[in-house]
Amino acid sequence: MDGVSSASNVFPARRDDITGQFGLIWLVLREPLIVPVLKVLVVVCLGMSVMLFIERVYMGVVIVFVKLLGKKPNKSYKCEPLKDDIEVGNSAYPMVLVQIPMYNEKEVYQLSIGAACGLSWPSDRVIIQVLDDSTDPAIKSLVELECQRWASKGINIKYEIRDNRKGYKAGALREGMKHSYVKLCDYVAIFDADFQPEPDFLWRSIPFLVHNPEIALVQARWKFVNSDECLMTRMQEMSLDYHFTVEQEVGSATYAFFGFNGTAGVWRISALNEAGGWKDRTTVEDMDLAVRASLKGWKFVYVGDLKVKNELPSTFTAYRYQQHRWSCGPANLFKKMAIEIFKNKKVSLWKKCYVIYSFFFVRKIVAHLVTFVFYCVVLPSTVMFPEVSVPKWGSVYIPSIVTLLNAVGTPRSIHLLIFWILFENVMALHRTKATLMGLLEIGRVNEWVVTEKLGDKAKLPAKATKKPRIRIGERLHLLELCTGAYLFFCGCYDLGSGKNRYYIFLYLQSFAFFIAGFGYVGTFVPNS
Numbered sequence: 152m153d154g155v156s157s158a159s160n161v162f163p164a165r166r167d168d169i170t171g172q173f174g175l176i177w178l179v180l181r182e183p184l185i186v187p188v189l190k191v192l193v194v195v196c197l198g199m200s201v202m203l204f205i206e207r208v209y210m211g212v213v214i215v216f217v218k219l220l221g222k223k224p225n226k227s228y229k230c231e232p233l234k235d236d237i238e239v240g241n242s243a244y245p246m247v248l249v250q251i252p253m254y255n256e257k258e259v260y261q262l263s264i265g266a267a268c269g270l271s272w273p274s275d276r277v278i279i280q281v282l283d284d285s286t287d288p289a290i291k292s293l294v295e296l297e298c299q300r301w302a303s304k305g306i307n308i309k310y311e312i313r314d315n316r317k318g319y320k321a322g323a324l325r326e327g328m329k330h331s332y333v334k335l336c337d338y339v340a341i342f343d344a345d346f347q348p349e350p351d352f353l354w355r356s357i358p359f360l361v362h363n364p365e366i367a368l369v370q371a372r373w374k375f376v377n378s379d380e381c382l383m384t385r386m387q388e389m390s391l392d393y394h395f396t397v398e399q400e401v402g403s404a405t406y407a408f409f410g411f412n413g414t415a416g417v418w419r420i421s422a423l424n425e426a427g428g429w430k431d432r433t434t435v436e437d438m439d440l441a442v443r444a445s446l447k448g449w450k451f452v453y454v455g456d457l458k459v460k461n462e463l464p465s466t467f468t469a470y471r472y473q474q475h476r477w478s479c480g481p482a483n484l485f486k487k488m489a490i491e492i493f494k495n496k497k498v499s500l501w502k503k504c505y506v507i508y509s510f511f512f513v514r515k516i517v518a519h520l521v522t523f524v525f526y527c528v529v530l531p532s533t534v535m536f537p538e539v540s541v542p543k544w545g546s547v548y549i550p551s552i553v554t555l556l557n558a559v560g561t562p563r564s565i566h567l568l569i570f571w572i573l574f575e576n577v578m579a580l581h582r583t584k585a586t587l588m589g590l591l592e593i594g595r596v597n598e599w600v601v602t603e604k605l606g607d608k609a610k611l612p613a614k615a616t617k618k619p620r621i622r623i624g625e626r627l628h629l630l631e632l633c634t635g636a637y638l639f640f641c642g643c644y645d646l647g648s649g650k651n652r653y654y655i656f657l658y659l660q661s662f663a664f665f666i667a668g669f670g671y672v673g674t675f676v677p678n679s
Contacts, residue, residue: 185536186536186538186539189529189532189533189536189539190538190539192524192529193529193533193539193541196521196524196525196529196530196545197541197542197545199517199520199521199525200521200525200545200549200550201549202513202517203513203517203518203521203553204549204552204553206509206513206514207552207553207556207557208552208556210397210398210401210556211397211556211559213401213404213405214396214397214400214401214559217400217401217404222404223456224359224403224452224453224454227404227452228359228362228363228366228452229358229362229363230358230359230362230363231358231362232354232358233354233357233358233361241273241275241276244272244273244276245276245337245338245357245360245361246276246277246278246335246336246337246338247272247276247277247278247336247337247338247339247340247353247357247417248277248278248280248333248336248338248339248340248420249267249270249277249278249279249280249339249340249341249342250280250282250324250327250339250340250341250342251263251264251267251279251280251281251282251341251342251343251344252282252284252320252323252324252327252341252343252344253281253282253283253284253285253294253343253344254283254284254285254286254316254344254601255285255286255287255290255601256285256290256294256344256345256604257287257290257293258604258605258606259344259345259462259604259606260290260293260294260297260344261297262345262347262606263342263343263344263345263346263347264279264281264294264297264298264301264308265301265347266342266346266347266348267279267342267348268301268304268306268308269350270348270350270352270353271350271351271353271354272353272354274305274306274307275307277307277353278307278308278309278332278333278335278336279301279306279307279308279309280308280309280311280327280330280333281294281298281308281309281310281311282311282323282324282326282327283295283310283311283312284312284313284316284319284323286316291312294310295310298310309330309332311326311327311330313326317431318429318431318436319431319434319599320413320436320599321429321430321431321436322429322431324341324429324436325428325429325431328420328423328428328429333420336420337360337419337420337421338357338360338417338418338419338420339417339418339420339423340352340353340356340416340417340418341413341414341415341416341417341418342414342415342459343413343414343461344604345461345462345604345606346373346414346415346459346460346461347376347459347460347461348371348415348459348460349458349459349460352371352457352459353417355454355457356369356371356417356454356457357369357417359452359454360417360419363450363452365448365449365450366419366449366450366451366452367418367419367422367423367426367444367449367450367451368411368416368417368418368419368422368441368444368449368451368452369416369417369451369452369454369457370399370403370409370411370412370415370416370451370452370453370454371415371416371454371457371458371459372395372399372415372453372454372455372456372457372458372459373391373395373412373415373458373459373461374458374459374460374461375387375388375391375460375461375462375463376460376461376462377462377463377465378463380463380465380674381465381673381674382567382570382672383465383467383470383574383672383673384463384465384673385564385567386567386570386571386574386575387463387464387470388463388561388564389557389558389560389561389564389567389571390557390571390575391463391560392560392561393557393558393559393560393561394560395453395455395560396455396559396560397559397560398514399412399453399455400453400455402451402453402510403451403452403453406502406505407450407451407452408441408445408450408451408502408505408506408510409441409451409453409510410437410438410441410442410510411437411438411440411441411451412437413435413436413437413438414437414459414461415459415461419449422444422447422449423440423444425444425447425449426440426443426444426446426447426449427440427443428440432487433480433483433484433487433589433597434476434479434480434483434597434598434599435476435477435480435481435483435484438480438481438484439484439488442484442488442492442506445498445502445506446491446492446495446497446498447497448497448498462604462605462606464602464603464604464673465605465673465674466603466605466673466674467628467667467670467672467673468603469602469603470578470673471578471581472600472602473602474578474581474582474585475581475582475584475585475595475598475600476585476598476599476600478515478519478581478582478583478585478586478589479585479586479588479589479595479596479598480589481511481515481516481589482515482516482585482586482587482588482589482590483588483589483590483592483596484511484589485511485512485515485516485589485590486589486590486592489507489511492506492507493507515586516586516590519579519582519583519585519586520583520586522575522576522579522582522583523576523579523580523582523583524583526550526576526579526660527576527579527580527634527638527660530546530653531637531638531641531642531653531657532641533651534641534644534645534649534651534653534654534657535641535644535649537649537650541651546653550572554568554571554572555568557571558571569659573659573660573663574663574672576660576663577631577663577664577667580630580631580634580664581630584630605674626669626670626671627668627669627670628667628668628669628670629668630668631664631665631667631668632664632665632668632669634664634668635661635662635663635664635665635668636661637661638657638658638660638661638664639657639658639661639665641653641657642654642657642658642661645657
C-alpha cells in the first residue's frame with residue numbers, strides 16, 4: 152500500500168514540475184521576445200490598415216465623381232452602332248472569333264455553347280471555337296455532339312481538342328489561336344463554360360474596338376444567376392459587386408487599365424499578339440495578359456451596363472479552390488513583373504505607380520494579409536498582453552469605414568454586413584496562405600483546379616438531394632477548426648481577465664470558423 156501511495160504522489164509532482172517549467176519558459180520569453188514582436192506586428196498591421204483605408208476612400212471619392220459627372224464609356228469613347236454597307240455586304244463587319252474553353256463541364260456546356268451560337272452577328276463573320284480539354288470521354292462525346300448539332304443548323308462552330316492539358320486554360324486558348332482560320336479574325340470574345348452572353352453582346356461591345364484603335368479590351372460585367380442560392384453566394388455577390396462597381400469602373404475611367412476578368416470580354420487580336428499572347432507562368436493568365444498589353448500602351452474599357460450571366464461557386468470546396476487561384480496568382484505575377492513594370496518607358500510614371508502600388512500591392516497582397524493576420528491573429532493575441540494596446544481607430548473605426556465602403560456595390564445585402572465580415576475573415580485564412588505561396592513560389596503555387604459548376608444540379612428538388620451519404624472527412628476543414636479554437640480561447644481569456652472587450656467579436660468570429668470548419672457553408676454535394 153505504501154508503494155502504491157508513493158507512486159501516486161510522484162505523478163502530480165511530475166505534472167507540477169512540467170507546468171512549472173513551462174511557466175518559467177513563458178516568463179523568460181514573454182517580456183524580452185513575445186511582447187516586442189507583438190508590438191511590432193501591431194504597428195505593421197496598423198500601417199497596412201491605413202494603406203487599405205486610403206485606397207478604399209480614394210476609390211469611393213473617384214467613383215462618386217465618375218457617377219456625378221456621368222463619365223460613361225459611351226461618352227468617353229466613340230461607340231456608334233455599326234451600319235450595313237450595301238456595296239460590300241457583310242464584309243463591312245469585322246470577323247469575330249468566340250472562344251469557349253471548357254474542362255469536364257457536364258452541367259453547363261449546353262448553356263454556354265447555346266448562348267454563343269445565339270449571338271446576333273452576321274453568320275459568315277463569326278466563328279465559334281469550343282476548346283475542350285475534358286478528360287472524361289463521355290463528357291467529351293457530349294460536347295462534340297452538341298457542336299455537331301449546332302453545325303447542322305448552319306452555325307460556323309469548331310470543336311477543338313488537344314493531346315494534353317499543358318498550361319491549362321492559357322494553354323488551351325494559346326493553341327486555339329494557332330488554327331489557320333483564326334488569321335481571318337479581327338477580334339476574339341472569350342466566355343468561360345458557365346457564361347451566357349445575351350444575343351446583342353457583340354453589337355454592344357465590338358463598336359468600341361472598331362471606332363477606337365487604341366483600345367485593346369472591352370470588359371463586360373458579370374451577372375450572377377444563383378446569387379440567392381445560399382448565404383455563401385450572397386457573400387460572394389457582395390465582394391464581386393464591389394469589384395465591378397468600383398474597382399473596374401475606377402480603373403477604366405481614370406487610368407484606362409484594370410485586370411481582365413478572364414471571361415466576358417473582347418480582345419483586339421493584334422493587341423493580344425503584340426503583348427505576347429497567352430502565357431501559363433501563373434494561374435492568372437488573364438491578368439498577366441492585361442498587364443503586358445497595358446505596358447505596350449494599349450487602353451481598356453469597362454462597360455458596366457453590358458452584363459453576362461454566369462454561375463457563382465456554391466460549394467465551399469469549389470470556392471476555396473477558386474480563391475486560392477485568385478489570390479496566389481496575382482501575388483506570383485506581382486513578384487515576376489514588378490521590376491518589368493517599373494522599368495517600362497511606354498506608360499506614364501503615374502500609371503506605373505497605380506499598377507504596382509494600388510492594383511497589385513494594396514489590393515492583391517495587403518488586403519489579404521491585414522484581414523487575416525491583424526483581425527484573426529494579432530488583435531486576438533493582444534487580449535493576453537495588456538502591455539500591447541491597439542488604438543480604437545485601428546480596431547474599430549477603420550475596419551467599420553472600409554466595410555461600409557465595400558457594401559456600396561450591393562445595397563440589397565447591406566443587412567448581411569455582419570455575416571459578410573465574418574465570412575471574409577474566414578476566407579482571408581486561405582487567401583493569406585495562397586498569397587504567401589505566390590510570393591515565395593512554394594507549395595501549390597501553380598495548382599489549377601477548375602471551379603466546379605453545378606448548373607441545374609443545384610436546383611434539383613429537395614427529394615433528389617435529401618440525406619446524401621456523407622463521410623465526416625469530406626466536411627471537416629482542420630485549418631478553420633484550429634483557427635476557431637484559438638479565437639474561442641482568446642475570447643474566453645478576454646471575458647475572464649482581459650480589458651479589451653473584444654470577446655463579442657472573438658466569439659462570433661470563432662463560431663464562423665467552426666461553421667466553416669464543420670462544412671456547413673454553401674451547398675453540399677458529396678465528393679465535391
